[in-house]
Structure formats: C-alpha cells, structure tokens
Amino acid sequence: MREPMEVPHEDPLVVSLIVAECLVRRVLIDPGSNANVMPRVTFDRLKIETEKLKPTRNPLLGFGRKRVEPIGMVELTVQAAERVLTESFVIMEIHPSYNLLIGRGWIHRVQGVPSTLHQVMRCLGPNGTKVIDIHGDQVAAKKCYSVTLKSVGKGKNPICSASLR
Template identity: 80%
Template sequence: MKRRVGSVNTLHQQSSVVQIRFDKTELMPVQIPHEDPLVVSLTVAECLVRKVLIDPGSSVNIMPIVTFDRLEIKPEELKSTRNPLLGFDGKRVEPIGTVELVVRAAERDLVESFVVVEIHPSYNLLMGRGWIHTVQGVPSTLHQVMRCLIPDGSKVIDIHGDQVAAKECYSVTLKAARKGNAPIRSADPH
C-alpha cells in the first residue's frame, strides 16, 4: 500500500491561504496612464501621517527630522547610530539617530525602527523592504495599492495609494530641484 504523504494537509493549507492578485478591473479608480509612486497614509505614534512613500528599493525606514519634530517625539527616544545611509547615487547621508515607533497598518500594530536624517524630501516618511515584508505586503504602483496578508494568511487587507499626494510630492521635488543648480530636463519624449 502506497502512503500519500501530506495530501490532506496540503489541501487544507491551500484552501485556507489567500493569494494576493491584481487584475485590470481594479484599475477603474486609478488615473491612467500614470507614473506615480505608491504614496499612502499610515498611523505612526498615534498620529495620522500623510505622504508616506512605499519604497521596496530601500533597505530601511526613513524619517526626515521635520517629521520627527512634528510627531513631537522626545529627543531622548533617539538612539545614536554609526551606520551611514547610501543613496542610489552613492552619496553618504549621516543619520541623526534611530527611533522605534508603533506603526498601525493592515489591522496590526508593529514596532518599526526609523532612521532619522537631516533631509528635506517631499514625503513625510519612507517605508522600506523590511516593513513591507513584515506586513506580508505586495505593493503595486500601477494599481496604487499595497496588498497585505494578515498574519495567519486568511485575509488580504489593502492600503490604498493617494495619487493626489503622489503628484504633490513630485511637484515639490521639481520645484526644489529648479532652485538648485542642476537643470531639470524631462527624459520623456512628449
């Protein structure tokens, strides 16, 4: 008699686990065409924070010093760090420190570490790969949503992007660049 190893468990596991999918019908509320990044709102340290950039290319969560100040975090909560950040252009940024804060998303509260830096970006926070993986998230800039599994994998929760906020961030970035010395040119053929 041949033994069927794991067939019952496999069927049970497959029926209780939800898969993350995106389809074209979900593009209905999205302004198409677009090249917007995924910018969302999250609750951080019991405050609603708008203009949070979801960045799967970042290895850390980043908090500009202005956001640290606006959240009224006590300076003694800042821990020192000697690890510099490297931007995609290879430039080093020396952090002011790190801080751990509760981030509420996808029906759970998670303590996340943020690297606090003296930068003035158009976004208020940047959430990197570690956080995306922790919430079991799959971001789609096209669909302007990050789909997250709850811890037991039985349900998907969406964190929707805000295209208006994304466009505001882009506009602020362009204005700041125009004030600098570098000329701004579009690589778009239009």
C-alpha cells in the same frame, strides 16, 4: 469611497499610515530601500521625545553612493489597517517631499506586495487569514512630485507644506 485611479500613470505608491498614534500622510512605500527613513522635520512634528533617539554609526548610501550620516534611530508603532508593528526608523537631516519612507523590511513583515501600477499594497491581516489592501494616494504623489520639481528648479530643498495630521 476611493477616488478613481488615474490611468495611465507613473506615480509612486504614496499612502497614509498611523505612526506613533498620529496619522501621517505622504508615506512613500519603497521596496528599493533597506531602511525606514524619517526626515528630522517629521520627527519634530510628531513630537517624539529626543530621549527616544538611539545613536547609530551606520551611514546610509544615497543616490550616487553618497554617504548620509543619520541623526539616530527610533522605534515607533506603525499601523496599516489592522496591522500594528513596531518599526525602527533612521532619522535623517534631509528634506524630501515625503514625510516618511517605508522600506522592504516592513513590507516583508506585513507580507505585503506593493504595486505602483495598481496603486495598492496588498498584505495579510494579523492572523494571516484575510487580505488587507492599503491604497495609494495619487493626488499626494503628484503634489510631492510637483513640489520636488519646483524646488529643484529654484535650488531649494523640497518639502510639501501640508501638515502631518
């Protein structure tokens, strides 16, 4: 049974997905991003072999148009309910409060419509005949926000301490 949604709210859509056969919590669904981004710490915790990293020379532009150089790219399976797709992730030496950021490409491939207001992403099942709902986790979203505020106030890089699995 789902937790009742807290309203009113301004929470981002934070979900759990299975990535490389591991349950990953605190995944930010970000329709404003054109890339799937994985912090190096998440890459390490998933115990992915470094040999799977492919070089990339394409920097990402962050807030304020700041260029951030990626460590590399890796292709991994992402499972959301019955949908399993292989996705490319840009590995970055960053320390956000989220374990992964999933961008527009994946949202479009699952034919998803994310709603932060309703805390759900609705997408089509693998054969396109039924609808799947991926529900947000407001508790995780609020915790990440709180950790970010505390870390910024102390001049530290924010990262939640909960485990990936």
